[in-house]
Amino acid sequence: MEFIYEGRHYPVILERKRVKNINLHIRTDGSIYVSAAPHVAEHVIQAFLEKNAARIAPASDRIREKRRGKVLHDGAVLPWLGQALTLRWAAKPCQTVRNGNVLTVFARTPEEAEYAFTQWRNAECLELFRQLNDETCAAFRQAGYQVPHARIEIKNMVSRWGSCTAQSGRISMNIRLIQYPVGSIRGVFFHEYTHFLHQDHSAAFYAVLRRMYPEYDRYDALLKMT
Ligand SMILES: [Zn+2]
Structure with a gap:
């Protein structure tokens, strides 16, 4: 799964489990993780990601940038x-x-x-x-x-x-x-x-x-x- 923000593709790790809402967090390596219940349709998750893209994409970028900058x-x-x-x-x-x-x-x-x-x-x-x-x-x-x-x-x-x-x-x-x-x-x-x-x-x-x-x-x- 992925979403696009300002022309860039952001891969998303989707986990299906028994949770009430669609949950999203950015991991310490900058990757984007979403959990949702098995019955939630993909287009609903997709819409959720797009609604939050302006918030999560820059946050993910910042973490990645920092890690890369630190290492290489x-x-x-x-x-x-x-x-x-x-x-x-x-x-x-x-x-x-x-x-x-x-x-x-x-x-x-x-x-x-x-x-x-x-x-x-x-x-x-x-x-x-x-x-x-x-x-x-x-x-x-x-x-x-x-x-x-x-x-x-x-x-x-x-x-x-x-x-x-x-x-x-x-x-x-x-x-x-x-x-x-x-x-x-x-x-x-x-x-x-x-x-x-x-x-x-x-x-x-x-x-x-x-x-x-x-x-x-x-x-x-x-x-x-x-
Ligand atoms: Zn061994």
């Missing part, structure tokens, strides 16, 4: 593989390039910076995670364990660093891991691969994991869910 302004410092990258805006069109600890993106607004950074981050992440996946798989097979070569999915997860669906040979990895040292990301791969052998967190699970990756505990301790 020119000179922002971003955690990257356990180090700090400084973001620089280039006013002329250019490729995103990393030179030592400076990342230069083509951006004149926080939105453009966020777009360029996200594209670059996703590509870097995919390449690194594929490589770690290959290495982890090879290490297990070399040690004599029968494991599948996992298909990996990179996701933004709220409460987990990784997860493993042993039956289908799939591993999900949290994209936010890219902020941490490679050793910590490797630890999550070893953890998830160990789940191909033990689906629980038993002593047997940890025995395999720590044998396969002796630095597991040290690197795992660096991961902090925020």
Whole structure:
């Protein structure tokens, strides 16, 4: 669901639940959330949104702007593989390039910076995670364990660093891991691969994991869910 205000489209998260009225609030990330009872027709909700558009659209913009400005302004410092990258805006069109600890993106607004950074981050992440996946798989097979070569999915997860669906040979990895040292990301791969052998967190699970990756505990301790 969405509404349009001054030519801009605003996506709306609609939740159906047992509530009396149509309720609207703007979340801390700037997204617009509406709850309504199951029987309330969509056009009624749409009319409600349009009636309130002049109030909610600017409020949502302000929050988004603030968040982006805080995070991806020119000179922002971003955690990257356990180090700090400084973001620089280039006013002329250019490729995103990393030179030592400076990342230069083509951006004149926080939105453009966020777009360029996200594209670059996703590509870097995919390449690194594929490589770690290959290495982890090879290490297990070399040690004599029968494991599948996992298909990996990179996701933004709220409460987990990784997860493993042993039956289908799939591993999900949290994209936010890219902020941490490679050793910590490797630890999550070893953890998830160990789940191909033990689906629980038993002593047997940890025995395999720590044998396969002796630095597991040290690197795992660096991961902090925020
Ligand atoms: Zn686990």
